[in-house]
Amino acid sequence: MKKRFLLFSISLVLISVIITSLISINVNIKNYISEKETSLLTCCNLINMVILEELENGGKIDYKMATKFFSEQMDIRLTFVDKEGNVIFDSSQGQRSANMENHLNREEIREALLTGEGRSSRKSSTLDAEYLYVAKSLEYSGETVLITRMALEINKLKIINDFLVTTSLISSLVGILAAIVIAIAYANILMKPINEMEEQLKATMKENKKAERIRKDFVSNVTHELKTPLTSISGFVETLQDGAAEDPEIRTKFLDIIAIEAARLKRLIEDILIISDIENKREVNTDSDINVRESIEEILDSLGPVIEAKKVKIVTHYAYEIYIGGNNDRFKQLLMNLIENAIKYSHDGGTVTVSAVKKEGKVYISVSDEGIGIPREHMPRLFERFYRVDKSRSQKAGGTGLGLAIVKHIAALFEAEIQVESEQGKGSTFTVIFKG
Ligand SMILES: Nc1ncnc2c1ncn2[C@@H]1O[C@H](COP(=O)(O)OP(=O)(O)OP(=O)(O)O)[C@@H](O)[C@H]1O
Ligand SMILES: [Mg+2]
The missing domain is CATH 3.30.565.10 (Histidine kinase-like ATPase, C-terminal domain)
Structure with missing residues (x-):
């Protein structure tokens, strides 16, 4: 009983821990992505500001240099696209950037051209991995001259792993441990009255059995005790009837015995009645x-x-x-x-x-x-x-x-x-x- 209760409560806790973990993993991934989006957009903005300054000063823009820091230090892919969707420079392709296909159909690029800012996440067709894309258009002299796009690989498994190891796993373990301790303590409290009831029931059953045995013994004892004097009385009466009554000495002796046995019978019945009266609470x-x-x-x-x-x-x-x-x-x-x-x-x-x-x-x-x-x-x-x-x-x-x-x-x-x-x-x- 106690075991079953413990098993039930522990599996309940396990199920709820798994469900909350799954929910919080999902929430965590979403949070992670939106955090990254914001910081990537900030970076795009910064780069655009630097480029704008160069453009205003009539300087030449060194795209390779601009991408160097991000691609090398932060593992971020940086792409510059013109307003027709042609790739000007891509940090992952370097010199081969010019051979890349037109990027006008990319969601984030289209969005940036329309609203100034775009984002999307998908599997890259250039690189075989899931990427988060953020794009920001650069306006110069009233028209869009450039779109700066940043892409960051989203390794979901890694996020989950990090999350599990750091927060989820530890808190789940602590939760499970606490739940087990509480379940055991609760089971003890809950089971105590049930166990006590079981003991009481056993004791009552034992008492009932004993009472039943005593009653049976009593009935057989009473029968036996009543039979003895009665047998004796009827025996002596028969002998007297058979002629013993003729002898005055024998007659007196037998009648005395009959009187004693009859008195015994009377006392026996009186005693049984007293006990039964007390047992049935009949007060005189x-x-x-x-x-x-x-x-x-x-x-x-x-x-x-x-x-x-x-x-x-x-x-x-x-x-x-x-x-x-x-x-x-x-x-x-x-x-x-x-x-x-x-x-x-x-x-x-x-x-x-x-x-x-x-x-x-x-x-x-x-x-x-x-x-x-x-x-x-x-x-x-x-x-x-x-x-x-x-x-x-x-x-x-x-x-x-x-x-x-x-x-x-x-x-x-x-x-x-x-x-x-x-x-x-x-x-x-x-x-x-x-x-x-
Ligand atoms: N004062 C005593 N001294 C020695 N034995 C005793 C004494 N009182 C009781 N007993 C013993 O206990 C038994 C039970 O006593 P109890 O009074 O119940 O029955 P009883 O005297 O045999 O019969 P009853 O009292 O019904 O006439 C007696 O048979 C006797 O063996
Ligand atoms: Mg006595």
């Missing part, structure tokens, strides 16, 4: 001021049975009353998922610490545990939907792997940042930094 409640301490206490209350079952010790730590602007239900959902994880992945009797502090206008809410921790290599994928470090362990604990995906979605709603610190076997700390 309007924004309000969230009392962080109150919300955390409500969450811990509702988690009471789980805390008790695991014999986990809960430590809370609030610097002072802290408020966050936003949707309270979403906020509680986020913290609930983090605290639930901290309890779930703690050892029995472990400690879970929940703290809220305000620092530099931001609110830091941390949930720490002393549980199993997360191996480093799993950290980057932790917040992906259905991602679980130990699938079987999480599944046994009733997890679906959507908890942290929901945390990530809600944090984005609050424009909050999430930090994770964890060491395998030592415990984990999840910190959410709210704008306050």
Whole structure:
């Protein structure tokens, strides 16, 4: 693209340089000729003045002498013609001048006889070259006695050559160089936004592809996750129908399993709905001021049975009353998922610490545990939907792997940042930094 643009602009410049050169060469030749004409006419006038003086003084005119200086020093052909057109003397012919043909038919001579001054340019029939002719008549005692004619060879090629070498070539080269520099600079400026657009387009396409892959993965994961508890439920129901229901002990056991699987199914669907609600920007409640301490206490209350079952010790730590602007239900959902994880992945009797502090206008809410921790290599994928470090362990604990995906979605709603610190076997700390 850039190359094509450069090629285009450089050829444009070249064409215009060639055209202007051709025009200026032509103008130059015309100027050169008219300049020469004027100076030749002046010379003719001078010679005529000298001759006139001689005539008035009754002296003899030495034509050969008169032509000597011009023909030898200036390479100018000088011809004297009488009013009948007979050549009196011609510097190029010398003694043979008398043999020359009558010059009355020469344009410049005819013009000089009529108007006193004549000019023309043509190929000389006497000498084989293009000549510029200038003629001036000399009047004596009221009549034309002589025509002084000067001829100068016009070597057009030489003029062009001189011109090209001196002015045209140098200025053209400078012009081309300047044009190339400008074209390159301009191409860079012009191409920059186009290149940037191309990059952006590539990035968007990459993102779209990734989004599409995630969506496909999600659909297949959901199907799989829904199928597992459903298969289990229908399996146990069938067994009960086949007679297992007769045994009260088996019946109770199977019904318990069915209840657990049904609850799991319900939670899974609830979690998927939460994510889809956030993604589709369907808000449940309007924004309000969230009392962080109150919300955390409500969450811990509702988690009471789980805390008790695991014999986990809960430590809370609030610097002072802290408020966050936003949707309270979403906020509680986020913290609930983090605290639930901290309890779930703690050892029995472990400690879970929940703290809220305000620092530099931001609110830091941390949930720490002393549980199993997360191996480093799993950290980057932790917040992906259905991602679980130990699938079987999480599944046994009733997890679906959507908890942290929901945390990530809600944090984005609050424009909050999430930090994770964890060491395998030592415990984990999840910190959410709210704008306050
Ligand atoms: N505090 C923690 N300590 C150790 N591992 C954790 C902790 N929190 C999350 N994880 C790991 O991250 C995975 C993803 O967590 P997430 O909350 O998304 O799913 P889950 O807890 O398995 O299921 P769900 O939350 O949907 O019931 C978990 O399976 C677990 O392996
Ligand atoms: Mg979880």
